[in-house]
Amino acid sequence: MYRISRATTDYIKRYTITPAGHCETFLTIKNVPRPRSLPILGTKLDFFLAGRGTMLHEYIDARHKLLGSIFCEKLNGNTDLVFISDPTVMKTLFLNREGKYPAHILPDPWVLYEKLYGFKRGLFFMDGEEWLNNRRIMNKHLLRENTESWLEGPIKRTIDNFIAKWKGRAANGCVVLDIESELYKLSTDVIIKVLLGTNSSTFESRHYEELVTIFSNSVKKIFQTTTKLYGLPLNLCQRLNLKVWTDFKESVDSSVFLARKIVNEILLGRHETNGLIKKLSDENMDDETIRKIAADFVIAAGDTTAYTTLWTLLMLFENGEVLKELRRKDGLYVKYVIKESMRLYPVAPFLTRILPKDCFLGPYKLKQGTPIVASIYTSGRDEQNFSNANVFLPYRWDKNDPRKENLSNHVPSASLPFALGARSCIGKKIAMIQLMEVIQQVSNNFQLKFNNIKNIRPITSQVLVPNKHIELCLTLRNYNEKE
Numbered sequence: 001m002y003r004i005s006r007a008t009t010d011y012i013k014r015y016t017i018t019p020a021g022h023c024e025t026f027l028t029i030k031n032v033p034r035p036r037s038l039p040i041l042g043t044k045l046d047f048f049l050a051g052r053g054t055m056l057h058e059y060i061d062a063r064h065k066l067l068g069s070i071f072c073e074k075l076n077g078n079t080d081l082v083f084i085s086d087p088t089v090m091k092t093l094f095l096n097r098e099g100k101y102p103a104h105i106l107p108d109p110w111v112l113y114e115k116l117y118g119f120k121r122g123l124f125f126m127d128g129e130e131w132l133n134n135r136r137i138m139n140k141h142l143l144r145e146n147t148e149s150w151l152e153g154p155i156k157r158t159i160d161n162f163i164a165k166w167k168g169r170a171a172n173g174c175v176v177l178d179i180e181s182e183l184y185k186l187s188t189d190v191i192i193k194v195l196l197g198t199n200s201s202t203f204e205s206r207h208y209e210e211l212v213t214i215f216s217n218s219v220k221k222i223f224q225t226t227t228k229l230y231g232l233p234l235n236l237c238q239r240l241n242l243k244v245w246t247d248f249k250e251s252v253d254s255s256v257f258l259a260r261k262i263v264n265e266i267l268l269g270r271h272e273t274n275g276l277i278k279k280l281s282d283e284n285m286d287d288e289t290i291r292k293i294a295a296d297f298v299i300a301a302g303d304t305t306a307y308t309t310l311w312t313l314l315m316l317f318e319n320g321e322v323l324k325e326l327r328r329k330d331g332l333y334v335k336y337v338i339k340e341s342m343r344l345y346p347v348a349p350f351l352t353r354i355l356p357k358d359c360f361l362g363p364y365k366l367k368q369g370t371p372i373v374a375s376i377y378t379s380g381r382d383e384q385n386f387s388n389a390n391v392f393l394p395y396r397w398d399k400n401d402p403r404k405e406n407l408s409n410h411v412p413s414a415s416l417p418f419a420l421g422a423r424s425c426i427g428k429k430i431a432m433i434q435l436m437e438v439i440q441q442v443s444n445n446f447q448l449k450f451n452n453i454k455n456i457r458p459i460t461s462q463v464l465v466p467n468k469h470i471e472l473c474l475t476l477r478n479y480n481e482k483e
């Protein structure tokens with residue numbers, strides 16, 4: 001099922017395939033549709049006008065609408081990027097074309113930081129055999145069947161504490177919260193407790209709370225400062241020591257320092273713990289590799305899970321009927337609510353892979369090294385993949401729900417919030433346990449009211465985030481309230 005533009009269909013008619021199945025001439029990257037561009041400048045101006053990348057998801061969505069499900073654009077650099085949004089082509093990429101060591105495009109500021117300071121990062125930044133060996137060990141403890149049985153303990157305990165604190169704060173009436181910071185802190189706390197396990201008293205002090213607050217603020221700053229560097233000449237900013245670069249560098253320095261400090265403390269007391277660090281240590285993973293991988297987890301966990309929680313709560317606030325249904329039902333409905341919110345607001349709106357060898361993708365023969373970008377935001381909102389695509393309808397994920405009959409289009413593989421294949425998110429089970437627990441408990445225990453959400457829109461700031469600061473007015477739910 002290739003949804004290709006009219007221009008591509010014409011090419012296909014022109015380039016025939018012989019009965020023996022041999023392609024006489026095939027389509028190449030030169031035939032991939034591309035937007036009109038200016039000499040020398042290319043489409044750089046369009047890109048700048050679209051907010052230097054902050055509206056990239058909408059910019060690319062508009063391109064797909066114009067050019068079809070496969071198109072090519074250089075964006076701000078000199079390399080052709082091939083954008084795809086067809087679910088079949090995306091599946092082919094992740095399951096058959098990415099090779100043994102799937103490679104993705106790393107954010108430029110991070111690459112420069114690593115080069116300048118010789119600092120080695122975790123799983124997301126590894127490649128080749130190093131990545132595969134470590135990934136296999138991580139898969140065993142985080143993704144295999146039944147890993148939920150050890151993950152649920154530390155995660156649910158952390159969320160119970162979080163909800164108890166919120167209840168205490170809202171005990172005397174409405175309390176206004178900086179919801180982003182609250183959720184960042186929660187996600188950081190959850191991942192530290194996963195590293196630590198359930199049978200330890202390490203970090204049970206007031207200082208721990210302060211540490212989590214300082215750490216999550218500093219991680220939040222990394223994402224803000226990276227976004228400011230979008231589209232700027234990075235090497236020049238660094239050589240001139242401009243504030244955009246030094247702000248980025250300082251936020252990375254302090255986040256990495258603190259993340260390693262946390263991991264070091266767990267490593268020191270590992271024999272009393274039963275969490276992920278103890279498990280990796282028992283696999284004979286060396287301490288430096290544990291430090292790299294675990295410190296990155298603490299950094300990676302914050303924004304993705306925090307913003308997915310925030311988008312889901314916003315969707316529930318705006319869709320009162322769904323919130324009522326969630327409070328009435330237990331079990332899997334909360335999972336459908338989260339899947340639906342990730343379909344509309346995938347925190348990673350683009351996924352990238354670099355082709356390991358020459359291969360066909362859709363009708364095009366592409367060369368080794370070609371960067372491919374899967375437009376997850378577009379595929380999740382395409383009417384051909386999901387009927388009533390822009391409406392928040394969690395029941396579309398429930399195959400037993402009779403209302404589903406009205407939704408003729410449903411292509412699950414068009415919504416890939418955690419990616420697919422060997423390099424998909426290693427933290428997806430952690431994230432799903434956390435999301436399901438926190439969304440269900442917040443909905444059951446509190447009334448939700450957000451301030452300042454008129455005309456709220458998503459922007460790309462590394463991940464998909466709201467375009468303005470949001471406050472949550474938290475009130476304890478009156479269980480007798482009529483629903």
Ligand code: HEM
Pocket residue numbers: 104122123124125135191296297298300301304305308347348351352416417418419420422423424425426427428430431
């Ligand atoms: C809602 C929450 C989350 C979402 C939507 C999400 C999404 C993703 C996606 C799409 C990728 C794949 C990137 C690619 O293919 O290039 C990824 C990779 C990764 N994620 Fe997550 N993530 C989430 C939570 C977490 C958490 C809680 C952790 C911490 C354990 C985590 C750690 C990682 C790591 C280390 C990788 C790199 C894996 C590798 O390269 O082998 N993620 N995530």
